[in-house]
Amino acid sequence: MIVTLGTDTIELSDYKATYLNHTYSPAALKVKDFWADKSLTPLYFDTEQKYDSLKIQVMFKNASLADISSFSEKLKRCEIQINHAFTANRTFDCILKGMDLKKVSQKIYTVTYTFDCLVFGGTHEIAVLGDSIFIHGAKETEAVIIIENTTGSVITEAGITGFIVRDLEADEIIVIDGMKKIVTANGVNAFDRVEFFNFPKFKPGENPIVITGDAEITVRYKERW
Secondary structure: OEEOOOOEOOOOOOEEEEEEEEEOOOOOEEEEEEOOOOOOOOEEEEEOOOOOEEEEEEEEEEEOOHHHHHHHOOOOOEEEEOOHHHHHOOEEEEEEEEEEEEOOOOOEEEEEEEEEEEEEEEEEEEOOOOOOEOOOOOOOOOEEEEEEEEOOOOOOEEEEEEEEEEEEEEOEEEEEEEEOEEEOOOEEEEEEHHEEEOOOOEOOOOEOOOOOOEEEEEEEEEEEE
16 A cells, blocks of 8 residues: 655555555445426436545554554545555545544554545546547546647637637746646736636546637646546
């Protein structure tokens, strides 16, 4: 098991800890529908799905309660990868919701950690060239749209469906970040430079788009599972 906090990797051995096992449960589905009196069929609106659940059991041998407390503190907000066939190439973006400490013997404790989590796969970066982009994964995912002017002159309008920048200066780069919920121009806040209603997100599979202008456009996203 690999645990990361930002860019730092947390070594279990530093806390006298060993990974034992895990249990993963996909989020329950909540169907939004309405079945009117005397109607033969319901009206279906959407399906809502929130956090998945992850439980991990860790053994502490010859560890102090301070070791366990320090390790647990690191897990409050973390990313976890587990070397297992079912979860290979997946990253669990976790929020710690609970822990169950049990004393096995004088020198051994086990702790079961329970997390709410989102599950991500690989990161992709797509140069937008045609009339659609293909998104890998199983769930809708937030994305980053990068619009760069490499023409050497001002572009009056540039972007893709739902995201238009006006008067894009030469060498200017606009980043619309659907994960961080920010918009920047060459690193400076530029929320008022882009015409859009919602931050970018795409459904898995083919997403039709229309390109406007001559800027270079890139879409970056993480697979959602």
